[in-house]
Amino acid sequence: QVQFVESGGALVQPGGSLRISCAASGFPLDDFATVWFRQGPGKEREWVSCISGRTSADGPTYYADFVKGRFTISRDGAINTAYLQMNSLKLEDTAVYYCAADPRFIHCSSVTQTPSDHLQHWGQGTLVTVSS
Numbered sequence: 050q051v052q053f054v055e056s057g058g059a060l061v062q063p064g065g066s067l068r069i070s071c072a073a074s075g076f077p078l079d080d081f082a083t084v085w086f087r088q089g090p091g092k093e094r095e096w097v098s099c100i101s102g103r104t105s106a107d108g109p110t111y112y113a114d115f116v117k118g119r120f121t122i123s124r125d126g127a128i129n130t131a132y133l134q135m136n137s138l139k140l141e142d143t144a145v146y147y148c149a150a151d152p153r154f155i156h157c158s159s160v161t162q163t164p165s166d167h168l169q170h171w172g173q174g175t176l177v178t179v180s181s
Contacts, residue, residue: 051075051170053148058175065138069175071131071148076170079103079126081152082160084168085133087144087177094165097146098122098133102155111157116142138179145174 053076057069071083081102088094099111100122110122121134131148151169154160160168 053150053170053172055146055148055172055175058146058177060178060180061138062181063138063140063179065179066134066136067138067177068132068134069146069177071133071172073129073131073148073150073170076129076150076152077126078124078129078131078150080155081150082154082157083122083124083131084149084157084160084165085122085131086147086149086165087142088147088174089141089144092144094147096161096165099157099161100124100131101157105155105157107156107158111161135177138177140179143177143179145176147174148172 052074054072061067084099085097101107119137124131149168149171
């Protein structure tokens, strides 16, 4: 049984930093593109960052413009966990953050162009609140 479990969400002040995690079981994150999405209050879900599967010829990491230079995605295959390091957090980063992956996609260039509700595996989300 595939399970993704996000953790690490918290209340943080503007300008602060936070690292959230996505621990997977029953699915080898290293082999496929892993995507972080978020959904803010009253907003649609949007993709934030992606890390390609280890055999992909794509660039290793992708970022939405609104987080470039502030967020860093990484993955530890040994413990089957993906991370999102978030620095210089802004009020508008407040959202529930989800990780997702699908066995059909190893390339970030493909998975980020796919409607998110078509992706097979999702976690339950972790809430990040940026507030003073």
